[in-house]
Amino acid sequence: MNSSSRTPLPPGIHVLVHDWLSANAVVTWDDAQSASVVDTGHVTRARVTSDGVRAVLGGRRLRRIVNTHLHSDHCGGNACLQREHGAGAPCPILVPAGELPGAGAWEQAASGVAQAGQQAEPFHADAGYAPGDTLWLGGLPWQAHAAPGHDDHALMLFQPDARILISGDALWEHGFGVLFPEIDGGDGFAAQRRTLRHIEQLAPRVVIPGHGAVFGAPGAALERAHTRLDVFEADPLRHAAHALRVLLKFHVMEQPRPAPREQVAHWFAHTAMVRRAVRRFWPGQGEAAVFEQILDALARVGALLPRDGLVADPELH
Numbered sequence: 001m002n003s004s005s006r007t008p009l010p011p012g013i014h015v016l017v018h019d020w021l022s023a024n025a026v027v028t029w030d031d032a033q034s035a036s037v038v039d040t041g042h043v044t045r046a047r048v049t050s051d052g053v054r055a056v057l058g059g060r061r062l063r064r065i066v067n068t069h070l071h072s073d074h075c076g077g078n079a080c081l082q083r084e085h086g087a088g089a090p091c092p093i094l095v096p097a098g099e100l101p102g103a104g105a106w107e108q109a110a111s112g113v114a115q116a117g118q119q120a121e122p123f124h125a126d127a128g129y130a131p132g133d134t135l136w137l138g139g140l141p142w143q144a145h146a147a148p149g150h151d152d153h154a155l156m157l158f159q160p161d162a163r164i165l166i167s168g169d170a171l172w173e174h175g176f177g178v179l180f181p182e183i184d185g186g187d188g189f190a191a192q193r194r195t196l197r198h199i200e201q202l203a204p205r206v207v208i209p210g211h212g213a214v215f216g217a218p219g220a221a222l223e224r225a226h227t228r229l230d231v232f233e234a235d236p237l238r239h240a241a242h243a244l245r246v247l248l249k250f251h252v253m254e255q256p257r258p259a260p261r262e263q264v265a266h267w268f269a270h271t272a273m274v275r276r277a278v279r280r281f282w283p284g285q286g287e288a289a290v291f292e293q294i295l296d297a298l299a300r301v302g303a304l305l306p307r308d309g310l311v312a313d314p315e316l317h
Contacts, residue, residue, distance in 0.1 A: 026039065068147075069155065172210070
């Protein structure tokens with residue numbers, strides 16, 4: 001993890017860049033005494049996030065946590081940061097308003113984290129924010145904008161004076177997050193197209209993405225994103241296979257050590273989102289057959305290492 005970027009940011013805005021499993025955390029110095037953080041990474045990196053936040057607080061107290069959306073890699077450190085930095089003073093958690101009714105209820109089968117078969121620590125969300133709201137971060141007003149596509153309730157934060165966009169997973173320098181609503185028959189492709197066009201209208205100078213380094217001159221990134229979306233729209237099965245590859249690799253990365261192949265196959269076959277995708281895009285094949293295809297595809301490009309009855313992430317093990 002590091003807080004450096006190729007693109008300068010205004011004083012008081014610090015980006016803790018994590019690995020692919022864990023979303024970036026954006027720490028803002030709101031005044032001389034207090035600070036906020038936008039997104040907190042994955043639960044398995046909560047200690048790293050907490051230590052990173054402490055290092056850049058500069059003696060300030062953490063007064064607020066804000067989430068762009070509630071996928072496990074963006075809110076997994078919420079509870080840890082609230083415990084460690086909220087002692088003696090309130091540290092409320094703000095989430096997209098559409099997520100507020102079920103926020104933090106990861107033990108429920110209907111929760112997004114449970115549906116994706118992922119890990120998270122429960123937390124209590126104190127309030128919601130919605131498109132059109134203004135949040136003050138780093139002493140500056142940030143506008144909340146809807147960012148559906150990757151997640152129906154996702155929000156972005158835009159600072160119009162400095163033209164900085166906190167994009168979550170709506171736009172990375174080389175792509176965007178899996179369009180999960182599309183897997184379940186929603187309008188993920190159309191929603192993502194609207195979000196990309198909205199970003200073009202905002203015309204940011206700098207983008208702080210959910211994953212990867214901060215980047216400027218986002219025109220090239222937007223062009224790449226449109227091209228990627230064109231490919232997926234033309235071949236929804238290709239996008240579905242991409243989604244399952246991401247879910248499988250993410251699951252293996254969550255494990256502290258290489259996992260038995262049978263255990264990984266069992267997870268794949270019993271994860272609700274995976275099962276729905278298999279029924280819709282690979283009718284008649286079954287989870288076991290699709291698991292072998294997805295694992296083989298990841299192994300061929302070196303993204304996962306299946307060997308001796310185990311499955312490992314070569315970057316972590």
